[in-house]
Amino acid sequence: MIDFVRGRVIHWETEYVIVDVRDIGYQVYTPNPYSFVKNDDAVTIFTHHHVREDATLLFGFATREEQSMFRKLLEVSGIGPRVALGILAGxxxxxxxxxxxxxxxxxxxxxxxxxxxTAQRMILDLKDKLDALTTGFGGAAAGLALVDMMDSGGGASEGGTAWQEAREALAALGYTAAELDRAWHVLKGTVKPDETVDALMKKALQQLFKG
Structure with a gap:
């Protein structure tokens, strides 16, 4: 079992990053590849090592909480690694x-x-298994407050959770807060409620390239 990898992110795509660990490149699938773009700094990615008949895959996360939730989601009938990854991306x-x-x-x-x-199965299979996780998150109250904000269409700040993750990833690429605010001002009228982080990244980059 590979529990984590630590090294430099030398390449990223929309679904995964390549991490250079002592001259070995590990392909790690992650909910938000752009969150690991930190120039030449080494990063720690907490992983889940998934083995199946036709492939050996690494799924990676920025926090232990994401890693734990991913593993819990895999316990639900009908939820595989790709769907679990999508849940944490959303x-x-x-x-x-x-x-x-x-x-x-x-x-x-x-x-x-x-x-x-599937939502009903998630509740049935996991409702009584998440006490330790919610304690690690700082208590259920904080999580419920976040659910309320996201249900109402908001997030920690303007643009909702997807934009905040996209914004953090773009900031890691070197864009300033002012540049990102200007990009969001142009984009926000066209953003759909179910827009993914990756889609927002692409739209924002197109706007940023225009200057």
Whole structure:
């Protein structure tokens, strides 16, 4: 089992990053590859080592909480690694955990790849298994507050969670707060409620390239 890798991110795509660990390049699939772009600084990526008949894959996360939630999601019938990764791309682990404990099907069905039946299975299979996780997140109350904000269409600040993650990744690429604010001012009228972090990244970069 590979629990984490530490090294420099030397390449990234929309679904994964390549991490140079002592001259070995590990391909790591992650919810937001752009969050690991930090110039030449070494990063630690907490991983889940997934082995199947036709492939050996690494899925990676910025925090232990994301790693733990990913592994819990894999316990749900019908949820594989790709769907679990999409869930964490669409919602913070504390918000997902709180929504499960709150039996908030409306929130869960907004996550990528999750229909009503899968949301019900998530609640049935995980509701009583997330106490330790929500404690690690700082308590269920904080997670429930985040669910309430996301249900109402907002996030920690303007643009919702997807834009905030995209903004953080763009800032890591060297763009200033002023540049990102200008890009968002142009984009916000065209952004759809289900817009992904990757889609927002691409739209923002197109605007930033225009100056």
């Amino acid at each position: 919602g913070k682990p504390e918000a997902v955990a709180a929504a499960i404990q709150q039996e908030n099907i409306a929130f869960l069905t907004k996550l990528p790849g999750i229909g009503k039946k």
